[in-house]
Structure formats: structure tokens, C-alpha cells
Amino acid sequence: MAATIKDVAALAQVSVGTVSRYLNGYEVSEVNKRKIEEAVRRLDFKLNPVARSLKTSKSMTVAVVVPALANVFSMSIIEGIERHLDQYGYSVIVCDSQSDVQKEKAKLQFVKDKYVDGVVIMPTGSDGTHITEVLGDEIPAVLMDRLVENAKLDAVLVDNVNAVYQAVERLITLGHRRIGMITGPKHIYTARERQEGYRRVFVDYNLPMDESLIRYGDYTEDTGYKLINELMRLECPPTAVFVANYEMTIGAIMAVNEAGIQIPDQLSLIGFDQLELSKIIRPSLSVVVQPMAEIGQKAAEMLYQRMRGSHDNFPQVIRLKANFIDGQSIKKL
Amino acid sequence: MAATIKDVAALAQVSVGTVSRYLNGYEVSEVNKRKIEEAVRRLDFKLNPVARSLKTSKSMTVAVVVPALANVFSMSIIEGIERHLDQYGYSVIVCDSQSDVQKEKAKLQFVKDKYVDGVVIMPTGSDGTHITEVLGDEIPAVLMDRLVENAKLDAVLVDNVNAVYQAVERLITLGHRRIGMITGPKHIYTARERQEGYRRVFVDYNLPMDESLIRYGDYTEDTGYKLINELMRLECPPTAVFVANYEMTIGAIMAVNEAGIQIPDQLSLIGFDQLELSKIIRPSLSVVVQPMAEIGQKAAEMLYQRMRGSHDNFPQVIRLKANFIDGQSIKKL
DNA sequence: GATATAAATTGAATCGTTTCATCGAGGAGG
């Protein structure tokens, strides 16, 4: 059906080896070069990447494994990755681990078996044993957003500690003392970091910290809703709440709306991740936003270097800054 | 390095042909079956999909081409596709055409050259000539969300006409007559459909329609912002506005907030696409929501049938219903 | 037990590349 390298060789009257050399950018004589180009054109020859992969064990494909595809965070990152790797001829296959470590492992095995050249992964658990276990060290992997234990890997992270620090510090300086925090599961890296940022403010300002004001959700809308209600029903409720991811922020806002709590008069609120929140909600919500496209781009860049065989200062950890966007959802006490 | 089918055959003392039969689910004698299973286990044998692809010309990969990755609509659909196709062992390559027909064509060529088994595409233009031109008819393709001219293809669409009809009808029955509409570019299928829904209500209710109240944006936040301002600055502004996609809805809400326009008292508003909008905005926004996951799932299902060689009633067009979610953003006049 | 039929097995050819040992031509140096 489609022309093969043999057809090209035959038409150009050279050996297949020569055609292959030409196709892979090695020196061939001027005259052969012209003959081959002519033949390629006349046959509309396209190199078969599958056959090539079989020989080279390279697929020009990378995989991105995330706990969920359909959220702004994942997709912005994936867009960044796709855009960056596109220029080098790589394609990106996406995998949804559905926040399940078993599934994550299965997906890694799956893409490994498919001979992907690299993977960027947003791990779903705090342990990374299975990652290196499956991928070995032939397939480069880059972590993003979350660090894991028991796996030496490159990573692109956001400085959650200081992002949260900044937000909570703002609350403190405006006079808040009872500050609620709704964060993620203790076993997730980013959640721990965000919590640490919170803690540090209290330490640095030498203020007492009330552990009962920290609530651990699972990064879903439902828990955001539930936990803020818990906080507000305390006999001495917080005057401000910081919610440490997007979905939970949505849930919290819903709860607040339903309960008719006035923001910022009755409660100051800081959200996470989505600039839009600040723009469409009234009063405009103060939020911590992460540089999502940049995470994707940096991860892609790092992975690309590794796939090209560079082992410079491995494992490398890049930390990007998050921004605190001040809105009108904080009251000065 | 990794075990091959030959190693398995050698260890099990059968021919590679038999092993292959076993692996592909054909009948093998009980005793051979056991021997092969034993060998597979001991060697930790994994079938090499690349080698298989070379023989079968199937890559067990599909591509999804969308105008933009980083929006909820695309990603929800992709999630639906990935989830559905995962069970059959397919992987999903994502491609961002950046709303550029040229790039779309290039991406199609790219994935075709990679031997994908099928593609689902959300076309960026109204013409589909390049799609069939590139893909030929060996590679099945399914359109989603938008129909194109000059290409006979399966498609999964949303009944935009009636979704919009429902929303606008609601406004009419509540007494609104000057109803603004902010829709997409005239050359995009969904935009035309949404506009048609609007028009029909006026026809059916035998009411005069003011063309100047229909504004054509480009589905971005910016134009949503700009166009609603234009509408509100008319000497006789609309009492209600329907915004026909998510990004423009965001823009419109921003503009409304900035201008201090009270909803629904001074203006009734209906948004699009995102249930969240209804939940977090006060007063809760009435929205038309599309069944995004279902679009992905149906598209995947159709594509799967085609990839398996079924040609039943081609080209098949599936239309899904959108839902109108009533909020508190509409005032009874 | 002989024969016909069906089912399971074999092993080589094949898919379309890359790679590598080998070869030949042309140029430089003596």
C-alpha cells in the first residue's frame, strides 16, 4: 500500500541503508541525496514510525499521568506540556489515574509497555516506590506538583509553603487570629506543604495555633462544603478561612452562600488555584494562584533534556512561585 | 533484555506460533496452555505492542484533536474518552489545534503518520475538507460538538437549538422582550445553532426580533466582557442577556460586576456550560449545561465500533440533550 | 482398525525500519 523505504531505494537505485542514512540526517553524496529526495517525493513516502520504534525502542511519545483529567489544574499543565513537546515531534498520551495508586501503577506499566520515551506524573500518593519499580531507570520520569518518598526523581513543584504563608500572613496582619484552614489529605505532599506554610506564620508571629481549626479534606467539592460548615458551627468559629485547593474552594463558597454568611463581614475567605474565582465572585475573592502553564512547560523541558540523555544534576527539583492575588474577601479587624 | 515470545516458546517447548495463538486467545491444548502460562510467569513476559503493531498495522492508540486543551469542555470530553477506551486497551493522544485550521490539519497528518487507529475531533472551522483529505477513509474519525461541511463523518452533537430555545423561551414567558444574545463566530457550527434556537423562539411566539441585540464574539472571555458592555450601553438596553459559552459568560459576569449592575433586578442573565457557575455565584446563575462526559463517552463508543470495522448506518449523528438549570438570575417582569 | 475430518502445532516468511561489518573509490603522502 504505502511506499516503504525499499521502494524508495529501488526507485532511487541506491541501497536501503543509504536511504536510511539520508532519512536520519547522516552524510550522503550529493547525487544520491537528490535521487532519494526525488524518489521520496514521487512515492509520497512516509517513514513508518512503528517499524522505526521496533528497532530503536523509541516511540517519540510521552505519557502524562494525572489523578484527574477534568480539572483546570491538570489540563493547564497538559496544555503546557503538549505545546512544548510538539515542537520536537513528540506526542502526548494522557492517563487518568483516578486518584488510585493501583490504577496509577497499572497506567505506568501500560505506557511503559507501549515504549513511551518519558513520563511526567502527578503522583496520587505519598509513596513513589511503584514509580521507579515500574519505570526502572531507562525511562525518564518527572514529577510535578507533588514530591514522593522513596523515589529519586526530577520534579517541578510550586512553593506552597510560602504561597500559603503569604496568604495567611495577610490575614494575620489584618488582625485575624482564629484562622481556619481546609487542606488536603495528610498523606499528600502539597497538602502537607500548605499546612506547613500555615504553621510557620503562627510560629514566626509567635501566636498560638489552634489545631482544631485545621481540617483535612480530600480535595473534592464535597469536603470543602462539609468542612467549612463544621468550622462555622464551632462554638468559637474562625474569623477567616483559607481553603487550599480549587474544588474545595467551590464547595466552601457554596456552603457560605447557602448559609447566608456575608463575606467579608462575617467571614474572610481565601481560595485557591483559579484566577476566575477572583474575577466573577462578588466580592472578589482573594486567591493563591499557581503558575500552571509554567509547571507544564518546565516539566516538559526537563523531561526533554533527560530523554536526550542528559544526566546533569539529577535529581533536579525546580520550585516555582505561586502568587497571592488580593481581592475584597478579607476584612480588617 | 526483556523476554520475547521466542524465549517463552523455548522455555515452554512449543513453537512461537503456538504461543502467539495462546496470547491472542485462540484454542490451545490444555497441556500447552499450562506450559506457556508457566513460562510467561517465570520470564515475566510482556508482549511487545510495537512489534505487534508492525504486523497488524494497528497501534491501539487514538487521537483527540481539540481547539484548546485548557478548558473544562475539552477536558471533560477527553476524560470521558480516555475512560471509555481504557477498558479496550487504547491510549489517547491529545492534540491542541489552537483554533487554527492549518495547525489542525498538521496535527491530523502527524497522528496519521503515527498510525493512530482513529481520531475524534472537535473541528475548529466550518469546513471539513482537510479532514477527509488527510485521514482518507481507512482511519475512522468522529466529530464532536461541531458539524462541518464537505465531509461525511460520524458526529456526536448537542442539541443546541433546543437548549437555547428552552432558555430564551423561559425569558419570554417571564415577560422579557428585549433579549440580548452573545454568541460565537458566525462560521462556527455551534454558534449558528445557538443563534437559530434564539431566532425560533421569537418566530414561534410571533414576536419581533431585534437583530442588533445579537452580538458575535469569538468565544473568549474578552469578547464576553466587551459585548455585554456594548449591549448595556445601547439607548434601549436589553432586560435580559443570554451568553452562549463558558468563557464569554465569565467575561460578561466580570463586566456586570464592575458596572455594578444588579442581577436580576437590573438585568437577567443566563450563562453556559458550567454548573459551577450556578453554584458559586450569587444570585445563582441560570445556565445551560452540556453533557460533557457523555459526549466523550458516546464519541469513544462510536469510534470504537468503527475501528472494529462496523459500517452500520454511516454517517451517524448522535444528538444529546443539554439541560437548562434554572437559578435566581432571571427576573419576572 | 481403517478412514475421513477436524483441530492443534509447526516453522518460516513477513511487517518496515536500523545497524553493522564489509567493501570500494578517491585522495594524500611517500
Next chain:
DNA sequence: CCTCCTCGATGAAACGATTCAATTTATATC
């Protein structure tokens, strides 16, 4: 003129599976 190099060209052997014609084995029938 001869030898030594260098470089491009050659063609066959991989890569790891599937497939198919040919062959063996098992099963059924009389």
C-alpha cells in the same frame, strides 16, 4: 606507483511479534 586512510555505500541480519501453508495429532464414524 603503491600504500594507507577516510567516507560513503552496500546488503544482510536484527527488532518481536503475526500469519499461513503444511503437517501432525486427536476425534468420530463405520
